[in-house]
Amino acid sequence: MATDDTEAARVLRVVEVIEETPEAHSVVFEIPDDAQAAFEFTPGQFLTLAVPSTETGIAARCYSLSSAPHTGIHQITVKRTADGYASNWICDNLSAGDTIRVLPPSGIFTPKDLNADFLLFAAGSGITPVISIARSALETGSGKVVLFYANRDEKSVIFAQALADLASKYTDRFVLVHWLESVQGLPTPQHLQHFASHFLSYTAFACGPAPFMKGAIEALKALDFPRERRHQEKFVSLGGNPFGDVEEMQAAQATIKEADDHDEEDDAKSTVEGPISVEVELDGQTHIFDDWDGKKLLLEFFEEKGLEAPYSCREGNCSACACVVTEGEVTMDHNEVLDADDLADGIRLVCQARAASQTLKISYNG
Numbered sequence: 558m559a560t561d562d563t564e565a566a567r568v569l570r571v572v573e574v575i576e577e578t579p580e581a582h583s584v585v586f587e588i589p590d591d592a593q594a595a596f597e598f599t600p601g602q603f604l605t606l607a608v609p610s611t612e613t614g615i616a617a618r619c620y621s622l623s624s625a626p627h628t629g630i631h632q633i634t635v636k637r638t639a640d641g642y643a644s645n646w647i648c649d650n651l652s653a654g655d656t657i658r659v660l661p662p663s664g665i666f667t668p669k670d671l672n673a674d675f676l677l678f679a680a681g682s683g684i685t686p687v688i689s690i691a692r693s694a695l696e697t698g699s700g701k702v703v704l705f706y707a708n709r710d711e712k713s714v715i716f717a718q719a720l721a722d723l724a725s726k727y728t729d730r731f732v733l734v735h736w737l738e739s740v741q742g743l744p745t746p747q748h749l750q751h752f753a754s755h756f757l758s759y760t761a762f763a764c765g766p767a768p769f770m771k772g773a774i775e776a777l778k779a780l781d782f783p784r785e786r787r788h789q790e791k792f793v794s795l796g797g798n799p800f801g802d803v804e805e806m807q808a809a810q811a812t813i814k815e816a817d818d819h820d821e822e823d824d825a826k827s828t829v830e831g832p833i834s835v836e837v838e839l840d841g842q843t844h845i846f847d848d849w850d851g852k853k854l855l856l857e858f859f860e861e862k863g864l865e866a867p868y869s870c871r872e873g874n875c876s877a878c879a880c881v882v883t884e885g886e887v888t889m890d891h892n893e894v895l896d897a898d899d900l901a902d903g904i905r906l907v908c909q910a911r912a913a914s915q916t917l918k919i920s921y922n923g
């Protein structure tokens with residue numbers, strides 16, 4: 558039986574595994590009473606699973622919740638990746654009654670207002686967070702929902718029936734458009750732009766393979782969708798282990814940093830000297846600190862101060878720790894998720910942030 562090795566991770570029991578398509582399995586978890594609060598989520602968020610691995614101990618992988626929060630169900634949907642480790646392990650091994658360690662919900666691919674009108678783009682397994690948003694908006698919101706859903710062929714369409722049911726129940730609020738590569742070829746940026754041009758006032762969310770997302774985001778930019786109405790979720794595999802003992806990880810990072818400092822002495826001289834004052838808005842509260850040395854990663858500083866700042870991968874691969882810098886600046890050691898527009902909007906990854914100004918104000922409230 559697995560044990561918890563971080564405060565946040567919980568051992569969850571699988572209550573059901575559903576074969577959605579030959580390549581995709583949904584996994585439903587039971588959330589113990591004392592973990593209900595920690596596992597509350599908003600549509601579009603993901604869980605991080607510790608998939609056992611004989612080679613590396615665990616492979617940590619993020620999976621978006623495909624269920625809608627108001628149903629009280631915590632369900633992820635995993636599609637096999639060719640030659641991928643964790644996705645195949647989950648589809649081949651997990652069954653009802655099994656347990657697995659899971660980190661609480663995280664992520665910022667979430668609508669601020671479920672009453673808005675939504676333009677949703679999904680391809681393949683990218684439907685997972687998107688169906689959670691669509692269902693939540695239709696069943697608890699009041700706006701319109703339009704979904705452009707691309708797949709290789711008919712048998713690879715995940716949630717075909719559930720989406721058809723939503724379409725027949727919400728005839729006046731939900732437009733569902735299936736695009737099959739086997740019939741129509743790959744959707745081009747021009748196709749996506751033409752489609753999106755009918756819904757210029759909607760809030761857009763896109764999730765799918767990299768070329769599809771690139772096409773969707775380019776289309777939205779070409780149509781002048783403002784940044785705050787344009788969201789994307791990138792599916793990448795984590796390289797590190799957010800389940801590991803935090804102090805051990807910090808010690809390891811400090812050792813690496815020490816080696817880097819030694820190798821890059823000139824760079825170290827140019828960093829801002831502490832103490833640096835930091836004002837942070839989190840969960841509606843403002844916290845002020847005046848003793849960040851600026852070299853320690855900002856997330857580690859917050860942890861030392863006992864601040865419950867959000868994070869997941871700790872390596873700049875997901876966006877769970879994203880904040881907006883409203884005054885001052887930070888540099889990031891590593892960034893795999895934020896694009897040029899995100900950076901221009903002041904969005905930064907706290908797990909990768911080091912000081913670049915004497916005072917800093919950030920907000921997690923977006």
Ligand SMILES: Cc1cc2nc3c(=O)[nH]c(=O)nc-3n(C[C@H](O)[C@H](O)[C@H](O)COP(=O)(O)OP(=O)(O)OC[C@H]3O[C@@H](n4cnc5c(N)ncnc54)[C@H](O)[C@@H]3O)c2cc1C
Pocket residue numbers: 603616618619620621622634635636637638639640641642643644645664682685686790791792793794795874875
């Ligand atoms: C926020 C977020 C949400 C996500 N939600 C979902 C979801 O809802 N559903 C879903 O199915 N997935 C989701 N993912 C993706 C998921 O986390 C995994 O990335 C995916 O399942 C693949 O993991 P894997 O271990 O099977 O593949 P990996 O073993 O990580 O391999 C991925 C690919 O890389 C190649 N590869 C592996 N190692 C090497 C190497 N050393 N050199 C070269 N190539 C290599 C493999 O051949 C494979 O093609 C999400 C990711 C993120 C960040």
